[in-house]
Amino acid sequence: MSEQHTYRVIVRGTWDGLTDEARARLLAEAADHGLAAMRFTEEGTLSYEPQPLKHFSMRYVVVSDAADGEEMAGALAEDRAETALRELGYGFTGLKSTVTDLDTMKVNRKPASRRHASRR
Secondary structure: OOOEEEEEEEEEEEEOOOOHHHHHHHHHOHHHHOHHHOOOEOOOEEEEOOOOOOEEEEEEEEEEEHHHHHHHHHHHHHHHHHHHHHHHOOOEEEEEEEEEEOOOOOOOOOOHHHHHHOOO
16 A cells, blocks of 8 residues: 655636626625635635736645655646636636645754743
């Protein structure tokens, strides 16, 4: 059995060819897709600014074989984003992903002596 890694993937893109209906729906739902909605989930969460209605991002958690690496996690998330956006009827272009492997991420912690010094 191969080792599984958990990745956080941000897929960014640009709205393109939105219908009047899709544009109106995005503007009406904008409050539900702002900073407070940014979460990494398996289904993905959509976030964007309504003014100007130009760019968006989707955040995903992807679990896949470590041997496939970050490139595969990014491809899987981009595929999920394409499917979700098409199902919603939103036109888009230029999907690009940024991937973080949570299993190899280095956590920089302050040494105990520095943590206590900052409380003084």
